[in-house]
Amino acid sequence: xxxxxxxxxxxxKIYKINQRVNGLPGQIANLLFPKYVDIKAVDQISFDxxxxxxxxxxxxxxxxxxxxxxxxxxxxxxxxGEIHVAGYVPYKQRQKYVSHxxxxxxxxxxxxxxxxxxxxxxxxxxxxxxxxxxxxxxxTLFSNLLDMESFINQPVRQLSLGQRMRSDIAAALxxxxxxxxxxxxxxxxxxxxxxxxxxxxxxxxxxxxVTMIFTSHxxxxxxxxxxxxxxxxxxxxxxxxxISGFKNQxxxxxxxxxxxxxxxxxxxxxxxxxxxxxxxxxxxxxxxxDVQMKSLISSLINSYEVKDLTxxxxxxxxxxxxxxxxxxxx
Amino acid sequence: xxxxxxxxxxxxxxxxxxxxxxxxxYRVDAILRSLAVFLREATGIIVIYITLTKFDDxxxxxxxELLFLFSxxxxxxxxxxxxxxxxxxFENIIYDGSFDRLIxxxxxxxxxxxxxxxxxxxxxxxGGLGIVLFIYSAGRVNIHWNTITILYYxxxxxxxxxxxxxxxxxFAILSFFIVKASKAQELIYWNMRKFSGYPISIFxxxxxxxxxxxxxxxxxxxxxxxxxxxxxxxxxxPEIYLYITPLIGIAMYFIAYLFWRYSIKFYKSTGT
Amino acid sequence: xxxxxxxxKTVFRKNVVFRVDYxxxxxxxxxxxxxxxxxxxxxYGKHVEINGISLAMVTTNFVIGLGLTNAFRVDDSVIxxxxxxxxxxxxxxxxxxxxxxxxxxxxxxxxxxxxxxFLPSFIIAVIFIGVLPPVDAMAVCYSMISVVLGFGVFWxxxxxxxxxxxxxxxxxxxxxxxxxxxxxxAGALLPLWFMPSSIMKxxxxxxxxxxxxxxxxxxxxxxxGGDVWVYYGRQALWIxxxxxxSTVLWVFGRRRIVIQGG
Numbered sequence: 001x002x003x004x005x006x007x008x009x010x011x012x013k014i015y016k017i018n019q020r021v022n023g024l025p026g027q028i029a030n031l032l033f034p035k036y037v038d039i040k041a042v043d044q045i046s047f048d049x050x051x052x053x054x055x056x057x058x059x060x061x062x063x064x065x066x067x068x069x070x071x072x073x074x075x076x077x078x079x080x081g082e083i084h085v086a087g088y089v090p091y092k093q094r095q096k097y098v099s100h101x102x103x104x105x106x107x108x109x110x111x112x113x114x115x116x117x118x119x120x121x122x123x124x125x126x127x128x129x130x131x132x133x134x135x136x137x138x139x140t141l142f143s144n145l146l147d148m149e150s151f152i153n154q155p156v157r158q159l160s161l162g163q164r165m166r167s168d169i170a171a172a173l174x175x176x177x178x179x180x181x182x183x184x185x186x187x188x189x190x191x192x193x194x195x196x197x198x199x200x201x202x203x204x205x206x207x208x209x210v211t212m213i214f215t216s217h218x219x220x221x222x223x224x225x226x227x228x229x230x231x232x233x234x235x236x237x238x239x240x241x242x243i244s245g246f247k248n249q250x251x252x253x254x255x256x257x258x259x260x261x262x263x264x265x266x267x268x269x270x271x272x273x274x275x276x277x278x279x280x281x282x283x284x285x286x287x288x289x290d291v292q293m294k295s296l297i298s299s300l301i302n303s304y305e306v307k308d309l310t311x312x313x314x315x316x317x318x319x320x321x322x323x324x325x326x327x328x329x330x
Numbered sequence: 331x332x333x334x335x336x337x338x339x340x341x342x343x344x345x346x347x348x349x350x351x352x353x354x355x356y357r358v359d360a361i362l363r364s365l366a367v368f369l370r371e372a373t374g375i376i377v378i379y380i381t382l383t384k385f386d387d388x389x390x391x392x393x394x395e396l397l398f399l400f401s402x403x404x405x406x407x408x409x410x411x412x413x414x415x416x417x418x419x420f421e422n423i424i425y426d427g428s429f430d431r432l433i434x435x436x437x438x439x440x441x442x443x444x445x446x447x448x449x450x451x452x453x454x455x456x457g458g459l460g461i462v463l464f465i466y467s468a469g470r471v472n473i474h475w476n477t478i479t480i481l482y483y484x485x486x487x488x489x490x491x492x493x494x495x496x497x498x499x500x501f502a503i504l505s506f507f508i509v510k511a512s513k514a515q516e517l518i519y520w521n522m523r524k525f526s527g528y529p530i531s532i533f534x535x536x537x538x539x540x541x542x543x544x545x546x547x548x549x550x551x552x553x554x555x556x557x558x559x560x561x562x563x564x565x566x567x568p569e570i571y572l573y574i575t576p577l578i579g580i581a582m583y584f585i586a587y588l589f590w591r592y593s594i595k596f597y598k599s600t601g602t
Numbered sequence: 603x604x605x606x607x608x609x610x611k612t613v614f615r616k617n618v619v620f621r622v623d624y625x626x627x628x629x630x631x632x633x634x635x636x637x638x639x640x641x642x643x644x645x646y647g648k649h650v651e652i653n654g655i656s657l658a659m660v661t662t663n664f665v666i667g668l669g670l671t672n673a674f675r676v677d678d679s680v681i682x683x684x685x686x687x688x689x690x691x692x693x694x695x696x697x698x699x700x701x702x703x704x705x706x707x708x709x710x711x712x713x714x715x716x717x718x719x720f721l722p723s724f725i726i727a728v729i730f731i732g733v734l735p736p737v738d739a740m741a742v743c744y745s746m747i748s749v750v751l752g753f754g755v756f757w758x759x760x761x762x763x764x765x766x767x768x769x770x771x772x773x774x775x776x777x778x779x780x781x782x783x784x785x786x787x788a789g790a791l792l793p794l795w796f797m798p799s800s801i802m803k804x805x806x807x808x809x810x811x812x813x814x815x816x817x818x819x820x821x822x823x824x825x826x827g828g829d830v831w832v833y834y835g836r837q838a839l840w841i842x843x844x845x846x847x848s849t850v851l852w853v854f855g856r857r858r859i860v861i862q863g864g
Binding site: 015016070073074075076077079091094095096098099101103105108110112115119123126127128129 | 336341344345348426427428430431433434435436437438595598599600
């Protein structure tokens with residue numbers, strides 16, 4: 001039986017936050033006798049990830065995703081629990097460990113702002129001690145797949161967001177790491193750019209067996225690339241399973257927002273939760289397998305004076321909240 | 331064939347080369363920067379020069395000896411800033427999140443911080459001024475230059491660089507613990523440095539203690555200069571002070587380094 | 603008009619947040635004053651007066667001069683930053699005079715620093731070092747007016763530097779050079795009484811001495827009566843001249859906009 005590449009057991013992370021007080025006397029007191037409050041960012045999390053898998057990490061903002069990623073990449077110590085990645089303890093053998101991983105931060109580039117992309121790559125070549133052949137091969141491969149020929153010699157500050165993202169992804173993979181973390185890699189990109197990056201990532205995973213971990217708010221990202229899904233909320237693991245399982249359970253959630261000509265009472269509809277909103281609007285939530293959008297719309301139009309309606313896709317935040325309310329993972 | 335990137339010095343210059351390329355994107359700006367730094371420091375000297383033409387000497391030191399004293403500060407700073415710019419500006423690395431990126435690279439953290447930047451303009455500005463002052467004053471003051479004095483001078487310069495490097499390291503470490511630590515750096519380092527242009531014997535006792543034991547600028551230029559010049563006011567101080575500058579540099583740097591290691595642990599357990 | 607007043611208020615409030623900053627600022631100013639006074643005390647040695655200038659006058663010069671140097675801190679990179687991050691375009695769309703807005707911001711900063719840096723330092727200096735009292739009550743008023751005019755000169759000069767952001771990549775160098783010239787030629791590093799006469803002749807034709815030195819002279823009574831008004835006129839003249847240059851640069855600069863970023 002293969003040992004998992006990543007093994008996280010009962011990891012907890014507690015931050016001590018200084019409790020700020022308003023008003024001058026309070027502030028002075030705070031300066032002399034600071035009061036600390038314990039915040040559990042991550043609470044007894046455990047999971048395993050096998051080599052070659054692509055895992056999506058989702059959860060509301062502040063759920064503990066980035067904290068977990070930082071502990072996995074060795075930037076933070078856990079307060080308790082154990083983490084093993086590729087035979088290393090990330091925060092203990094830093095220099096050896098990090099040469100096997102790559103990290104892409106969507107919000108912050110690791111490339112030198114004023115220099116041509118290729119110069120940053122050269123620097124990385126030396127930092128990671130990448131052998132010449134491997135470097136050339138990777139460079140050619142990425143340049144082709146990500147279509148970088150046209151801008152690889154331009155300074156990073158002149159690139160569009162999409163070009164910069166592609167460069168950052170290439171940079172993270174240049175030393176052929178076994179494991180790559182992606183933190184919001186497609187944020188702010190247009191549809192075409194997102195698609196191109198997803199394809200690239202998919203290709204690298206299939207051809208080279210690189211294990212990948214994603215955090216993203218983009219449901220499509222997760223859907224199209226990830227095999228496994230881990231949902232974190234309030235520092236706890238809420239769901240850990242494969243994508244199809246998740247889709248079956250929750251992906252079928254639908255929402256319909258209807259604006260009526262005037263205030264009206266809607267009689268109960270089976271399988272549908274109705275929430276009142278302002279401006280004569282009401283929100284209808286239901287499971288796609290129980291109720292059909294088509295029939296709901298036509299029955300509403302027939303029975304009430306409908307002014308306008310909007311069909312909504314479920315948001316991750318809503319989904320996660322619903323999962324949390326249902327109390328637990330599979 | 332040995333991988334050149336195994337050699338830290340080679341790596342350092344490779345980094346440095348990249349940084350230089352980055353800075354020289356803007357040529358006019360490059361020239362102006364060096365000029366600005368040079369002017370800023372030079373006017374300080376000119377002011378002192380004018381002052382002393384009216385006053386002959388201060389504390390028994392004449393203008394040439396004072397310029398010699400100053401030259402040591404500028405020369406050591408010029409060398410210092412070639413290597414330690416990253417530490418001087420460390421606060422920014424922490425605040426924009428770049429430090430995390432350094433943690434993710436398979437190289438020593440302090441090494442990466444030091445190699446990350448090199449303010450060549452400050453080096454040219456301060457260092458250039460220091461060399462000019464040295465050339466002007468070295469011939470006019472009462473120093474007998476021979477092998478021993480030359481070796482001593484070099485060792486003292488090195489010691490002075492390390493002492494100030496240790497100071498920068500301590501201020502950088504502060505950024506882990508308090509917000510806007512650079513203000514403290516500005517306040518303490520730059521203001522106290524103004525004192526160091528003058529022989530510390532002219533100042534009140536508590537200033538002397540500060541300059542010797544808290545921010546040891548006295549060991550960067552005053553005592554080394556005394557070794558070479560042997561002015562009367564040296565009698566107030568233990569003779570051994572003349573010799574220990576390099577030792578103090580090494581000791582301070584070593585202790586600061588231990589604090590650095592501790593602070594990294596602190597950073598990793600509390601995040602930003 | 604109220605927009606600008608609101609702006610000053612906002613900047614004021616922003617500064618209040620950084621408490622450690624202004625305590626450190628006071629310490630820094632006091633240190634600088636202390637250093638300069640200690641050096642000159644050593645220089646004077648046994649003399650009571652040199653060229654008719656007493657040590658107390660020199661001390662007073664430093665307290666006021668250095669105090670004002672630290673208070674008159676203006677961020678010259680305002681326009682540069684807006685050009686860099688592209689927000690300059692937004693500013694052009696707003697129905698306000700951009701330069702007046704910048705003046706309001708700068709004014710807020712400086713008023714704050716006068717209250718929290720200059721005044722405390724002055725008081726500390728009075729307690730611990732021998733600062734001469736003003737010649738008479740009127741002198742204080744007159745010198746305060748002079749300080750305001752002096753600020754006007756300083757700001758107009760800074761405005762010119764801010765305008766260069768349209769042509770130069772980084773205004774830092776020019777800003778530094780400007781500050782150096784102001785500090786030296788305005789007497790904050792070396793009391794102008796001791797400046798060689800050849801240099802003094804040149805300074806008389808520059809705006810610099812009217813920034814810090816004129817207020818000091820009025821305070822000490824070196825200038826009084828009709829002279830004061832002559833010097834006010836001089837300060838005002840420089841404000842007009844420098845501001846005109848700044849305006850010219852502004853007009854040309856706007857045409858030349860190269861907006862970076864994105």
